[in-house]
Amino acid sequence: GAGVSQSPSNKVTEKGKDVELRCDPISGHTALYWYRQSLGQGLEFLIYFQGNSAPDKSGLPSDRFSAERTGGSVSTLTIQRTQQEDSAVYLCASSFTGGPITTEAFFGQGTRLTVV
Amino acid sequence: QQQVKQSPQSLIVQKGGISIINCAYENTAFDYFPWYQQFPGKGPALLIAIRPDVSEKKEGRFTISFNKSAKQFSLHIMDSQPGDSATYFCAASSGSGYSTLTFGKGTMLLVSP
Numbered sequence: 001g002a003g004v005s006q007s008p009s010n011k012v013t014e015k016g017k018d019v020e021l022r023c024d025p026i027s028g029h030t031a032l033y034w035y036r037q038s039l040g041q042g043l044e045f046l047i048y049f050q051g052n053s054a055p056d057k058s059g060l061p062s063d064r065f066s067a068e069r070t071g072g073s074v075s076t077l078t079i080q081r082t083q084q085e086d087s088a089v090y091l092c093a094s095s096f097t098g099g100p101i102t103t104e105a106f107f108g109q110g111t112r113l114t115v116v
Numbered sequence: 117q118q119q120v121k122q123s124p125q126s127l128i129v130q131k132g133g134i135s136i137i138n139c140a141y142e143n144t145a146f147d148y149f150p151w152y153q154q155f156p157g158k159g160p161a162l163l164i165a166i167r168p169d170v171s172e173k174k175e176g177r178f179t180i181s182f183n184k185s186a187k188q189f190s191l192h193i194m195d196s197q198p199g200d201s202a203t204y205f206c207a208a209s210s211g212s213g214y215s216t217l218t219f220g221k222g223t224m225l226l227v228s229p
Contacts (some may be wrong), residue, residue: 033216035219040222041222043205048216091160104150105217106162107160
């Protein structure tokens with residue numbers, strides 16, 4: 001696609017439910033990143049994929065959070081047993097990384113998650 | 117430990133004025149310093165970026181000033197316009213083969229007409 005696409009745009013879920021957030025990166029981009037944006041807290045790194053593997057999961061806040069990427073393209077971020085503190089905007093970004101070359105990261109519009 | 121500190125949190129500038137946002141970093145391995153602009157309901161978009169081999173980079177009305185010894189960099193918006201009203205994030209990353217960014221907490225800029 002022309003840009004990074006995320007779905008859904010908004011998600012309201014009940015505390016304790018599981019949610020899945022989807023990211024379609026720019027075609028051909030090898031690297032994919034998930035960030036979380038909370039009010040007044042900037043953007044917090046969650047996980048990075050290169051192809052289908054995740055060499056850096058250091059930002060995942062707990063074992064309730066997991067992510068996968070299939071076919072070197074679409075990625076899904078799953079939050080199990082959601083808590084109110086999980087409410088935030090979840091942003092996905094992609095970039096091309098090949099050898100010494102890394103392009104800028106392009107962001108999607110985000111998924112606003114509200115846990116009630 | 118916050119690795120990129122951004123100030124101010126919010127800024128009001130009159131149309132035509134200069135907007136200045138400052139960032140400081142701690143990790144000397146950082147070698148890429150972008151600024152992102154974010155409008156409400158949208159994802160951040162790259163505005164301008166600099167690497168530490170230069171002290172200044174200018175693109176139109178936007179200028180990054182970089183001070184390697186002080187580990188500080190700033191964004192200057194000249195002739196600020198109401199359309200520049202947005203949240204601005206500084207960020208930093210190191211050249212380890214991928215570009216996971218460490219972001220500042222953001223500055224909400226309002227340019228009054």
